[in-house]
Amino acid sequence: MYDRVMLIAQITDLHISTPGSANDRQFRTPEHLARAVTHLNTLAPRPDIVLATGDLVERGEPEEYARLREILDRLAMPLYVIPGNHDARGPLARAFADREYLPQDGGFLHYVVEDWPVRLIGLDTHVPGESGGRLCAERLAWLDARLGEGRGRPTVVFMHHPPFETGIRMMDEMGLEGKAALAEVLGRHPPVEAVLCGHVHRPMTRRFGGTVATTCPATAHQIALDLAPAPRLAVIMEPPACMLHLWLGADGGLVSHVSVIGGERPPFTVYEGGRWLRDADPPPAFHPR
Numbered sequence: 431m432y433d434r435v436m437l438i439a440q441i442t443d444l445h446i447s448t449p450g451s452a453n454d455r456q457f458r459t460p461e462h463l464a465r466a467v468t469h470l471n472t473l474a475p476r477p478d479i480v481l482a483t484g485d486l487v488e489r490g491e492p493e494e495y496a497r498l499r500e501i502l503d504r505l506a507m508p509l510y511v512i513p514g515n516h517d518a519r520g521p522l523a524r525a526f527a528d529r530e531y532l533p534q535d536g537g538f539l540h541y542v543v544e545d546w547p548v549r550l551i552g553l554d555t556h557v558p559g560e561s562g563g564r565l566c567a568e569r570l571a572w573l574d575a576r577l578g579e580g581r582g583r584p585t586v587v588f589m590h591h592p593p594f595e596t597g598i599r600m601m602d603e604m605g606l607e608g609k610a611a612l613a614e615v616l617g618r619h620p621p622v623e624a625v626l627c628g629h630v631h632r633p634m635t636r637r638f639g640g641t642v643a644t645t646c647p648a649t650a651h652q653i654a655l656d657l658a659p660a661p662r663l664a665v666i667m668e669p670p671a672c673m674l675h676l677w678l679g680a681d682g683g684l685v686s687h688v689s690v691i692g693g694e695r696p697p698f699t700v701y702e703g704g705r706w707l708r709d710a711d712p713p714p715a716f717h718p719r
């Protein structure tokens with residue numbers, strides 16, 4: 431048996447905008463985020479923390495961040511945010527000025543959190559005015575130094591743009607600059623547990639820099655899975671989801687689960703209280719909606 435040591439929830443690509451915007455009309459991003467918050471608050475066991483890995487809002491405007499805060503403030507657990515390509519550093523930092531982890535010096539919004547069984551390193555891949563991301567020499571040197579201070583503690587790195595090509599051509603055209611250099615920096619240190627990303631609105635996994643890099647589904651609209659070489663991009667309302675990264679200690683490691691948000695039928699319990707229920711209780715009849 432094992433003890434749960436830490437449960438890290440991840441939400442991404444919330445894309446909150448102003449009332450009446452296209453995101454409101456087409457993708458209902460605020461309603462979806464509110465559902466995600468309820469989902470996280472009512473999970474049992476409840477996550478210890480939530481990481482929000484960028485594209486928090488659509489255009490980086492203060493009004494959008496105010497609306498975002500209204501919804502995220504209902505979270506029952508600490509929240510750690512980093513910017514995506516749709517964010518803007520100044521308005522984001524000001525909107526979360528009460529979070530002491532977030533730098534307020536006008537520079538990159540990257541930071542380390544040492545308060546939990548797993549050390550958290552948030553990276554800033556934002557490039558103003560661009561859809562792609564970048565880890566420049568300055569940001570990589572910062573990461574190198576922080577990893578060097580780890581003293582072997584379990585660590586996750588989280589950032590918006592995934593450090594790998596996805597096979598979805600249009601997303602790769604707005605990918606990350608500095609992938610190889612990041613792999614090199616990661617390779618110089620004891621392996622981190624995972625690199626947790628967003629941006630592509632789908633779950634993906636790849637071996638990277640001596641660790642595992644994953645991406646998280648979005649809280650509202652997903653990107654259609656299209657692996658054709660032609661440059662096409664479509665949005666699809668597949669079920670919104672978050673990820674639950676379960677840290678089971680040094681031996682158990684970090685296990686990453688996708689957790690679908692809302693709309694699903696209630697789970698049908700088959701084992702509880704030390705016994706299998708399938709023989710004792712007939713399964714409920716399912717009726718199409």
Ligand SMILES: [Fe+2]
Binds near residue numbers: 443485514629
């Ligand atoms: Fe996004």
Ligand SMILES: [Fe+2]
Binds near residue numbers: 514515516630
């Ligand atoms: Fe993005």
